[in-house]
Amino acid sequence: ELKVEQNPLFLSMQEGKNxxxxxxxxxxxxxxxxxRQDPGKSLESLFVLLSNGAVKQEGRLMASLxxxxxxxxxxITAAVHDLSATYFCAGTAxxxxxxxxxxxxxxxxxxVWP
Amino acid sequence: NAxxxxxxxxxxxxxxxxxxxxxxxxxxxxxxxxxRQDPGMGLRLIHYSVGAGITDQGEVPNGYNVSxxxxxxxxxxxxxxxxxxxxxxxxxxxxxxxxxxxxxxxxPGTRLLVL
Numbered sequence: 417e418l419k420v421e422q423n424p425l426f427l428s429m430q431e432g433k434n435x436x437x438x439x440x441x442x443x444x445x446x447x448x449x450x451x452r453q454d455p456g457k458s459l460e461s462l463f464v465l466l467s468n469g470a471v472k473q474e475g476r477l478m479a480s481l482x483x484x485x486x487x488x489x490x491x492i493t494a495a496v497h498d499l500s501a502t503y504f505c506a507g508t509a510x511x512x513x514x515x516x517x518x519x520x521x522x523x524x525x526x527x528v529w530p
Numbered sequence: 531n532a533x534x535x536x537x538x539x540x541x542x543x544x545x546x547x548x549x550x551x552x553x554x555x556x557x558x559x560x561x562x563x564x565x566r567q568d569p570g571m572g573l574r575l576i577h578y579s580v581g582a583g584i585t586d587q588g589e590v591p592n593g594y595n596v597s598x599x600x601x602x603x604x605x606x607x608x609x610x611x612x613x614x615x616x617x618x619x620x621x622x623x624x625x626x627x628x629x630x631x632x633x634x635x636x637x638p639g640t641r642l643l644v645l
Binding site for chain 1: 563565570571572573574575578588589620632633634635636637638639
């Protein structure tokens with residue numbers, strides 16, 4: 417079983433500021449995923465990170481993966497109110513080519529204020 | 531494509547009642563799974579299936595049954611509902627093999643309250 421820890425769990429930030437959400441996991445994981453969830457809604461896929469050193473960017477969000485440190489980060493640049501949501505990271509303990517079972521962190525609830 | 535659909539959206543049960551949460555996908559995905567989400571928690575895997583006729587347990591399987599008779603459908607059965615099963619339930623599907631660089635696609639969720 418894979419243990420996934422996110423921090424911080426709550427993040428309140430001013431518009432225009434930068435911040436990083438951290439995701440640590442307990443054992444080797446081939447892949448790391450980031451999801452966004454708006455209140456009362458389902459999960460929306462943001463990033464799929466498949467290899468060590470992978471970096472992906474979409475708008476003001478950038479995700480990276482360091483498999484040696486068992487760490488993924490989600491960096492927020494110049495935050496805007498629309499980024500307010502809960503962000504989850506998830507890893508898989510299954511090796512090889514199968515997508516397998518996902519283990520989720522507890523989520524980071526992000527609030528961006530003017 | 532409708533993607534992943536779940537019914538019902540909301541359900542209230544009394545302790546001891548049974549019910550089935552429905553999940554269907556029209557993307558021809560081999561892999562389907564059920565998660566529950568409790569306040570302040572991430573999603574926890576209940577059961578999953580890698581194809582029709584094949585199911586297995588996840589992290590929190592007790593009190594739930596599943597079956598997979600077709601590729602499209604993956605119902606979740608609560609055998610005898612308990613207040614501890616009050617939660618939001620998400621169904622997800624994906625292709626099995628990662629070289630398609632796919633992720634899991636989630637349904638809209640079913641909110642269940644057990645009194």
